[in-house]
Amino acid sequence: MSLYLYNTATRRKDLFEPLDPNHVGMYVCGPTVYDRAHIGNARPVVVFDTLYRLLKRLYPKVTYVRNITDVDDKINERAKKAGEPISALTVRTTADYHADMGALNTLVPDVEPRATAHIPQMLDLIGQLIKNGNAYEAEGHVLFAIGTMSDYGALSGRSMDDMIAGARVEVAPYKRDPGDFVLWKPSDEETPGWDSPYGRGRPGWHLECSAMSREYLGLTFDIHGGGQDLVFPHHENERAQSMCANHRAFARYWVHNGFLQVEGEKMSKSLGNFFTVNDLLATAPGEAIRLTLLSAHYHQPMDWTADGLKQSRAALDKFYLALRAVEDVPHEPAEELPIEVLAALEDDLNTPLAISHLHDLASRLNKAKGFEEKVKLKAALLASGDVLGILQSSVDSWFRWTPAGGSALSDAEIDDLVAQRLEARQTRNFAEADRIRKLLTDNNVLLEDGPGGTQWRRG
Numbered sequence: 001m002s003l004y005l006y007n008t009a010t011r012r013k014d015l016f017e018p019l020d021p022n023h024v025g026m027y028v029c030g031p032t033v034y035d036r037a038h039i040g041n042a043r044p045v046v047v048f049d050t051l052y053r054l055l056k057r058l059y060p061k062v063t064y065v066r067n068i069t070d071v072d073d074k075i076n077e078r079a080k081k082a083g084e085p086i087s088a089l090t091v092r093t094t095a096d097y098h099a100d101m102g103a104l105n106t107l108v109p110d111v112e113p114r115a116t117a118h119i120p121q122m123l124d125l126i127g128q129l130i131k132n133g134n135a136y137e138a139e140g141h142v143l144f145a146i147g148t149m150s151d152y153g154a155l156s157g158r159s160m161d162d163m164i165a166g167a168r169v170e171v172a173p174y175k176r177d178p179g180d181f182v183l184w185k186p187s188d189e190e191t192p193g194w195d196s197p198y199g200r201g202r203p204g205w206h207l208e209c210s211a212m213s214r215e216y217l218g219l220t221f222d223i224h225g226g227g228q229d230l231v232f233p234h235h236e237n238e239r240a241q242s243m244c245a246n247h248r249a250f251a252r253y254w255v256h257n258g259f260l261q262v263e264g265e266k267m268s269k270s271l272g273n274f275f276t277v278n279d280l281l282a283t284a285p286g287e288a289i290r291l292t293l294l295s296a297h298y299h300q301p302m303d304w305t306a307d308g309l310k311q312s313r314a315a316l317d318k319f320y321l322a323l324r325a326v327e328d329v330p331h332e333p334a335e336e337l338p339i340e341v342l343a344a345l346e347d348d349l350n351t352p353l354a355i356s357h358l359h360d361l362a363s364r365l366n367k368a369k370g371f372e373e374k375v376k377l378k379a380a381l382l383a384s385g386d387v388l389g390i391l392q393s394s395v396d397s398w399f400r401w402t403p404a405g406g407s408a409l410s411d412a413e414i415d416d417l418v419a420q421r422l423e424a425r426q427t428r429n430f431a432e433a434d435r436i437r438k439l440l441t442d443n444n445v446l447l448e449d450g451p452g453g454t455q456w457r458r459g
């Protein structure tokens with residue numbers, strides 16, 4: 001067992017050695033709940049869910065924490081614009097997020113802390129940072145003084161000069177150094193706020209994750225994940241806060257997913273290439289969306305294309321067809337993953353390689369003759385699917401999936417037409433049998449005649 005992960009902190013693939021081999025801790029930055037998740041947002045969720053599934057296979061216990069940022073200026077603005085209470089917006093968006101990510105077969109994290117439920121822990125951190133001389137109060141704000149941390153910038157590899165140049169764009173006059181960042185800021189009457197020694201206010205975003213990771217995973221923990229865009233400033237600042245408050249190492253392995261583009265362009269509403277997960281779920285099954293997200297290596301940028309989604313769906317058709325042919329073969333869950341799938345995933349979560357092994361397994365299952373061989377390959381395919389979070393439906397429900405807006409023919413109508421066609425064939429009325437087949441094909445229903453009768457599926 002030797003898992004390697006690309007660690008942003010060391011800029012190489014490191015052998016993963018958890019602090020406690022019996023209990024792995026992983027923290028992933030979760031959503032800011034003001035809008036439905038887009039397909040780019042789904043990438044880290046699916047990637048880290050796959051890592052979670054793998055870790056659960058490799059270690060006795062894993063605690064996966066993914067927060068919900070439910071206090072943020074984007075939330076405040078959105079609620080104000082819509083004339084909606086903030087809590088109604090955050091509760092609804094959180095529920096939508098759970099539904100959308102659930103449809104992508106992502107497991108529920110062990111802890112899903114909400115920022116607003118951890119304000120005392122954030123204030124504790126601020127108190128420690130002030131006491132340690134790393135933070136200062138200015139005009140109702142509390143700021144982290146980056147100059148007090150000798151290796152500030154080490155995670156993102158930015159020099160102090162780069163960061164100062166970047167921060168100069170909009171320097172608040174009360175900052176001692178342009179790169180200093182907010183731990184606490186004042187709230188007016190209309191903005192959510194909590195009483196604090198610094199006046200009524202609200203936390204800065206970076207502070208939330210430092211407080212919640214400490215609460216649930218302790219001062220030093222194994223894996224911290226998120227999208228590439230979070231390396232700087234968010235993760236750099238989380239690291240600074242936590243290390244300066246705790247005087248301990250923070251996350252040991254920093255894992256970041258690359259960005260997703262759509263059809264070669266940056267996703268944006270104005271280009272018309274912006275899709276929410278919910279939009280896509282109306283056009284394709286969740287597993288096909290998930291497999292598409294896993295078809296590129298997580299660390300690389302990925303190009304989301306309609307063609308890629310079609311190919312993933314076809315790959316899943318192939319896997320499910322192989323499983324359909326062995327429906328009567330018992331499923332004896334495999335203790336171990338096939339060695340080649342495990343090796344691919346242990347090599348920095350190489351999901352494209354793992355998927356190519358699933359293709360091989362399905363082809364071998366199709367060709368298998370002996371009963372034992374079929375039992376073994378079926379178990380191997382299902383176990384491999386499980387760690388990737390696919391092949392979680394029944395064969396029938398996979399093939400009977402219908403896009404939103406439904407299909408012209410219901411399952412019962414199709415069953416009925418298939419029975420009528422069988423009757424026509426039995427009475428040698430081939431013209432009628434052909435007419436029914438054409439009617440079904442025209443309605444996107446494909447028939448497969450096999451020794452066990454006729455199976456149908458939506459195309």
Ligand code: AMP
Pocket residue numbers: 029030031032039040041042043044226227228229230257258259260261267
């Ligand atoms: P946000 O709600 O913008 O904070 O984003 C939530 C998560 O989605 C973060 O981990 C981001 O890094 C990630 N993310 C946002 N856009 C993309 C994208 N286009 N591709 C990949 N990850 C993204």
Ligand code: ZN
Pocket residue numbers: 028029030209234238
């Ligand atoms: Zn975070």
